[in-house]
Amino acid sequence: xxxxxxxxxxxxxxxxxxxxxxxxxxxxxxxxxxxxxxxxxxxxxxxxxxxxxxxxxxxxxxxxxxxxxxxxxxxxxxxxxxxxxxxxxxxxxxxxxxxxxxxxxxxxxxxxxxxxxxxxxxxxxxxxxxxxxxxxxxxxxxxxxxxxxxxxxxx
Amino acid sequence: xxxxxxxxxxxxxxxxxxxxxxxxxxxxxxxxxxxxxxxxxxxxxxxxxxxxxxxxxxxxxxxxxxxxxxxxxxxxxxxxxxxxxxxxxxxxxxxxxxxxxxxxxxxxxxxxxxxxxxxxxxxxxxxxxxxxxxxxxxxxxxxxxxxxxxxxxxxxxxxxxxxxxxxxxxxxxxxxxxxxxxxxxxxxxxxxxxxxxxx
Numbered sequence: 001x002x003x004x005x006x007x008x009x010x011x012x013x014x015x016x017x018x019x020x021x022x023x024x025x026x027x028x029x030x031x032x033x034x035x036x037x038x039x040x041x042x043x044x045x046x047x048x049x050x051x052x053x054x055x056x057x058x059x060x061x062x063x064x065x066x067x068x069x070x071x072x073x074x075x076x077x078x079x080x081x082x083x084x085x086x087x088x089x090x091x092x093x094x095x096x097x098x099x100x101x102x103x104x105x106x107x108x109x110x111x112x113x114x115x116x117x118x119x120x121x122x123x124x125x126x127x128x129x130x131x132x133x134x135x136x137x138x139x140x141x142x143x144x145x146x147x148x149x150x151x152x153x154x155x
Numbered sequence: 156x157x158x159x160x161x162x163x164x165x166x167x168x169x170x171x172x173x174x175x176x177x178x179x180x181x182x183x184x185x186x187x188x189x190x191x192x193x194x195x196x197x198x199x200x201x202x203x204x205x206x207x208x209x210x211x212x213x214x215x216x217x218x219x220x221x222x223x224x225x226x227x228x229x230x231x232x233x234x235x236x237x238x239x240x241x242x243x244x245x246x247x248x249x250x251x252x253x254x255x256x257x258x259x260x261x262x263x264x265x266x267x268x269x270x271x272x273x274x275x276x277x278x279x280x281x282x283x284x285x286x287x288x289x290x291x292x293x294x295x296x297x298x299x300x301x302x303x304x305x306x307x308x309x310x311x312x313x314x315x316x317x318x319x320x321x322x323x324x325x326x327x328x329x330x331x332x333x334x335x336x337x338x339x340x341x342x343x344x345x346x347x348x349x350x351x352x353x354x
Contacts, residue, residue: 044196046162047239078238083160 018109018123019102023074023091025126027098033122034101046086049096050091055081075099081107161197163239164212167215174213178333183302183344186295186304188287189340198218200231202257207336208235208282211347214279215253222251222266222278226258248278256282260312264321268328277345279331285310287336297347306341308334 022100056069060155076090089099164170181189198207220243248265269277291307329345
């Protein structure tokens, strides 16, 4: 399932990509990467972390009719930096610190100058780890795959 | 998004409960001026007053269409309300559940007043006035008031008693007003009678 909307402008797509990575990252791993980064900037809450439910929607086969897959717990948060930049964090689960960190990273990454460093320190490792996890899951699933064939019937 | 977005309530759960309690107090004891707690760390977006903005955060949500008069209808206010309340902003007075009036009092007859079966489906207007003071030439009486009470409302037209009589004649339908000045709040429910004290 693509995490980005391919019809959106390029900068929106870039932001969708890193927000998606942050949303799905394990909370503890993100916290570790964030504390490795060192000094936290000055910031304030625009909307304190709050936990709620969202309806997940899917498309049959990835491109078919929309359907409601089910609800999931998520936590959202918005922060503001002193220069007025606003970051939003929407993350899976009920960890408030996860949402706050995700919002902070989102706010900081909107600065073109700071982006490469953050990309290398946080987004890239998380992406690689998520890809590796997905590859293992795919391999395990592939090992149980059964091919059905249709017998040729003599008419 | 224009300019810097201002923060909402410092403590969304408890602050909105405190504000709701204050609004309840104001509407159940008309004529009594209630001072709202200071709940906005960044202050209100101009031209809203602290009381108006705080009440907006406590009362509005995605189910309450809100109408803004031309003074309140600034990009800063719209962005702020959309972000914090998620409320739909409407241009049709008849579709509004709440209205924020920061300028002159508009024609009140277009707002929904409810029906005899559902008098609660009426609009509640948040009206910003220049000042509220206890004592003065307006005499309020009715449910929630022991006898009568005197009040001064600065910034509303002198025809207020007549305007209000028209609203009262609709009972049980009618509009409810929440008058704000700075961080002060005065409730004017549809049951309250207003007349001018004779010298």
